[in-house]
Amino acid sequence: MIREWEQQLYNNGYRITASRCAIMEVLREAQEPLSAQELLARGRQHHRTLGIVTVYRTLDLLSELGLVRRVHRSDGCHGYLSASPGHHHAILCLHCGRASEFQGQDDLIELLGRVRRETGFEIDDHLLQLYGTCSECRAHDV
């Protein structure tokens, strides 16, 4: 796993650079979606000269390869998460920010069919994210 992303870069003809490694390391360590600025700050602890432009470019690249998922955080920012292979959606904890993934394909089929019949739209894509309280926060906080 630790070298899987590097392998993906190599297989697709991209170079394995210190900047990219720093960003990937941070993403792999994170439990919650990080903004570009947060990625920059944490990435600089691995590679001191890392710049914000490279953060954005690397996120684009990793998104294209399906390794990273962009989510809408509850604070309105975009956050980036390491993504499991396959079709998943994110669920974010409103208290600690922690993220999980879930599969939502099957349960949505019925809904999508109904919406198609009701609205006359052909449905090409969807945006689904859940917000709630993770089990740790439920145990400790409220």
Add this chain to the structure above:
Amino acid sequence: MIREWEQQLYNNGYRITASRCAIMEVLREAQEPLSAQELLARGRQHHRTLGIVTVYRTLDLLSELGLVRRVHRSDGCHGYLSASPGHHHAILCLHCGRASEFQGQDDLIELLGRVRRETGFEIDDHLLQLYGTCSECRAHDV
């Protein structure tokens, strides 16, 4: 309907101003989600001195009252739509931008229950939007 929003403002102790009327008028006429800048441009046709700050403030106010829904447009911008009462979600046409609403509560309950069991999250809120092709665009375009 035409005066319903004004009544809501009045009932909640807010003033009915020319700026607010201009913005509400534009929102009621629109078929597609408008960005703040688009609302400003169109609103100025009704009220020439309208400013962007008032657009944002009025959108916040109308959102609080449940009259307006903020959506994520396919171009990445935030768009604002007049919202029907009750729990609805938006579906946007990727070709002409037109928006519709649909109810998605019931079909989601099963999904939400499953996710709760699988992830241990208590689910408080959700973000669901669909993107596709409206019937007009299907007929004319492709």
Add this chain to the structure above:
DNA sequence: TCCTTACTGAAAAAATGTTTCATCTAGTCT
């Protein structure tokens, strides 16, 4: 008509994301 206070809009600031371009370096070739 007057008065109070909510409301307004210009300007400046803040936050986020993109473009440009000279420089650097990863990976390859010798």
Add this chain to the structure above:
DNA sequence: AGACTAGATGAAACATTTTTTCAGTAAGGA
């Protein structure tokens, strides 16, 4: 190992969206 070259980098400038500040305006009750 050394050199080459295209891909990668990061600073700076730019663009866009949203928020804050504040002096002035006007809605609506008295």
